Amino acid sequence: MSIIDPNLGKGAGKASSSLSTGKIVENAADLSGLTDKLSNLEDQLADKLSDLTAPVQEAVDKAKKAVDTAKNIANQAQEIKKIIPGDLTTLPNGLITPEQYAEFKGLNSLIATYGGDPETNLANSHIVYSKITIGGERVLADSHFVVEIQQKAAEHDTFTIKCSAEAIDGPKAYPMEKARNYLGKRTTIQMIQFGAPAFIFTGIITDITNERENGESRLIFTGKAPTILLENGLDSQSFENLDLAGIIKNATAEYPQDLVQWDIRPIMKEKLLYTVQYRESDWDFVKRLATRYGEWLGYNGQQIVFGGYGGKTVEMVEEQDVYDCKLRMQLVPQKFNYMAYDASQAEPHMVDSDSVPITHRLVNPFQQHAIKASEDIYSKVPTSLYNHSLLEGGRPELKDAVKRQKLKRQNVFFMEAKTNNPNVRLGDIIKLKAWMPGHKIFKNGEVPLESYKIIEIKHFHDITEGYINEVVAIPMDNEVPPYMDEDAIPLCEEQSAIVTDNNDPQGMSRIRVQFPWQKPTGGQSPWIRSITPYAGNGKGMHVIPEIGEEVIVAFESGNAEKPVSLGAMFNGKGKSGHGGAGNYKKGLQTASGSHITFNDQVGDMTLSDQGGTVMNFDGAGNSVISSKEHITLVCGESRIDMLKDGTILINGKDIGVLGSTTVNVGVGAGENINSGIGIEANNVNICTQNLIQTGTTEVSINSPGKVTVGSKEETTIVGGKVKIN
Template sequence: MQQVKATIELETGKKITHYTRLRIEQSLFTHHSFELEVPFEELEDPKEMFFHQAHQDVCGKAIAFSFEPVLEKGSFSFAFKGIVTEIALKNTSDLVNVFLLKGYSPTILLEDCQTQRTFHDQTFGQIAESILGKYPRNLIKRRIATQHNEKLSYAVQYKETNYAFLSRLAAEQGEWMYYNGKELLIGDHSSSDTIAFEVNGVQTCHMSISLRPSKFSMAVYDYMQDEQYLSKSADQSIDGLGKFSSFALDESTRLFEQSSEQTLYHPFDNQQAVDQTVKIRKAVEANYLVDFRGTGEYPDFSVGAVLDVSSVRPQKDGQATESFGKYRVTEIIHEVDGNGNYVNQFKAIPESAEYPPSNHTIIHPVAHSDLAKVIDNDDPEEMGRIKVQFLWASSEQETAWVRVGHPYTGEGKGMLFIPEIDAQVVIGYQGNSPNMPYVITSLYPQKSGEKYTTKDNTIKQILFRGGNMLNFEDDPNANIQRITISNIDKQDKAALIISFEDDGKIQLQTQGDIVLEAAKDISLKAKNISMQADEKINLEAMNFKLSAKQNIEQEATAALKLKGMEIKAQADTTAEVSASAQLKLSSSATTDISGGALVKVEAALIKLN
């Protein structure tokens, strides 16, 4: 066991020179943590027995750890910077007080709050920059060099801390993201140190190769193309697995023949993007098929470091060195006792892995319905979609274009009711994924002067922004059953009222014109038909026929004029033409008066010329 001297220094410049136990845990996916046990007098006046100044001196302060060998010159490359988040005072069995300091890597600051916000047309690197930009660089030093720089059309941080969101996004993009003890790395990790690790009995290793179900397929529906993209893991080849991982993956595929079927709820718009996601998923899961673990005695490496593992075995003619390969550290625990005895335990994956292993700490958010306000309904694709602004506390709350649900749809048919600007809508999520919102329905908030309830719920209404209205009134108590089409601001101008009381009634009224036009026939049939005009009634046709089964009466208070190329009046029995004053029959040519039996002309005075 290697003996080391630990240098422990707080940001105030105070150095802790005596300690009884130190433990530092580092992981690829979680916040690094430490526990440091120090004598009471290291932080307080030995004459005291309780908290006086220690908690003020250490809580919330940055703390740095490094090691150097006791029996040799030089130093180790290990360095770790953390933040003290807890101080505890405890009594040992011999009634001696000791302090226990606990803390985390600076990445713990990214857990400061859960929030909800949206990002549009940004790369993962740009999103990471915008989030981390709100944290001081002296506490969270970072290096962002993402490998995949395609823009994400829409990404949502949904009730997640910044750390949880960035971790999830990194996993979805197949990007490395970890704290190496000094800085937060996102993306490129090629600059990681390579450390020689010799298995010699003191330093040990354990490697396992396991077989697991590895076949799967993913399906995604793209509504813009009305197409489903299906990608199978068997169709995706991955590089950089190494011989052991390749062997384990091939055997797993052969042994477990059935393929799991999964549905992706993500706004993919092409087959290549789905194939890339399946490829990443296959690669990260394959990383767990080979598990390399070990114990070491030198604090030379941290998370992300590459170990070049070898062992020396004796032979008759000397010694032979055998290489076990290179492995990237994903977890490590450093422990030092009060005498400076150091040991570590670590886990690693083959260094050739292109993608990080699967992050099993990620909890994918489950989205629930949300309220939102419509901010745009002018869909450039003319699909009836809208943009909404969530009623979240964050200012970054605008969606991409969102589909609107309707009771009835079909290709070239259905209902189309697009919510108005500033309308309040309820957002649902396909597959409970925050990346896949859609509009379920609309709600009415209370606004001054607006009323949406009628007594006894007698009215159902569709009212448009210009006042056009379709009104259904059903009041059995008042014997009212009617449908009205009108304008709420101009009901006296024009209205169509269909009543269902008694025998029913249809009333069409307007202060303007009523135009009936048909390419073929217009038929009117009723018990009685009345037509009344304040000024004129004009009837015009190529042929005009007026008939009655009984009587036809024509009456005018002034003049009644009949004019035609030819006028014929015929009666089956009697024809009578009379006038109260004068009756005049004339023609410009000939006038014939004849009777089949008798012509009778009678008057007080008869003049014939």
């Protein structure tokens, strides 16, 4: 754009006609410089003007866009009013059909688009909005965000919160500058309807993600229910003679009450002889107990519920609260037998499912039909081994197991639905009604479809799209959850243990042991059986380990609650004292010191006791019995005593000393004992065919009384000199 008036050129032309040629050239040169200056000035002014007009033009464009948007919204509002007359907030109970929902969905976006606190904007409206508190701080009060909560029985509930990064950290902030402080914080999500909380969920943020996509940064907060705190590592411990409530209270006693709150109401009240948590997190342990014994387990948003039959009851009507509904039935075999071995009674038990009655009556017609169909089509009755406990309870314990399995098999019918009612939680009961206008019996058109217990629910809320949930439920009458599994046992590998008791009150040669992982809590096993080479009624080998000694323990079916001792083991503090090169020496030694030893190198065998008595068989046909004090041989009324001072006493009714060639009896030491013999008795009779008395020096027959020497035949007295009197 030029700023020089065109008329100036005309005036200049007239003036120049009276100028000389020299002047013209000179003036032309001056005008050329002026033109350059004017051209530069023109460019500068153009740039300045462009800077001034650009913001104005941008503002004009935005204004036009805003006008267009307002017109568009107004048109949408008019269309919605044609569908739903009146104020949207006056609709009772949020009874909005999916078709209506899709058409006026854009109207809800006004709140998100232009901001504002839903707590103020919606007040007592039927429209659901979310309220979030992290670490005691209200967040995202006037910002757009999306919330999703997933709850499932016997699983960790999860939640996610998605929002703009700027809504938490502020504009132009370092990534997660403030958001990172929320990691590990307690988070409460409330679904508000009619000005009051309809649903409350408290969890813990476990993961924070900052992601940038299409030029926009957003934060994703992911968290779990407080049950995640029970996943603090693998633990091992045991419990004796406690019911399920006592076991759970003991196992979770160390957790903070403000974060982990329990509602423990198990259906099974009986005490359990021996319960093991082996290399499991506390959550996996609690979950396994619920799975094994058929107890309900879940988080209702504020408490961990173990047991019980259900929460509150909420009525829902199809086409009002319920958008979509799916009813599904299935076939499940109903008849079976359980067999188990009772070691205490030394006999097997068998229980068939038909012999165990179910006390409650099923009222759901769909469920009744599915069970009847299952019974009709499955004709074979299988028998399974129940090898899951020591069966100290005998047959009644087996009947309880059959009852749990029978109840579990009644899970043949499921209800799935999508609703806009935020008042339901995991474990709550939905009293479902079908919408059937003109029904002959139910004049209001609401026909009962029975009641269902929620076993899984997913909550979703976006202020631009509203609240919705998806539920999976089973008939309310089901006492045992679908996830019940008798095989949920603690698996354990063979390991060593220390004997704590061996005085079996039932005389079954059982022992009690303590595993290394039981020592910190003072736990021990119940009475367990031991392997022996030979056993039976009134017979067998009774050799059991001593208290304090080490044994190796295995587990029937790998079940940590069914230990059995395989035998004792030597260790660094308990050595046999035998062995050596060639492995010649073998033996058996008791705790008191009595032992039997075998030496295969020389072939001998020795029996000895702690007192020093030894019986040795040298392998060459020789045997020696030795004792430090006294040896006694007894047979009936006969007895021989040998004392350490050299005294030998022979006692019996008749005593005979016979020798086929010679009998030498002497007193003193020597190879031939002949230094002297003393015989003392009231009467001594020596009878023989030939009696020869010889003395190398002297033979004397002397008596203070009478001495008679006689013979029926000839008496001969011979001597060098014979003196008579």
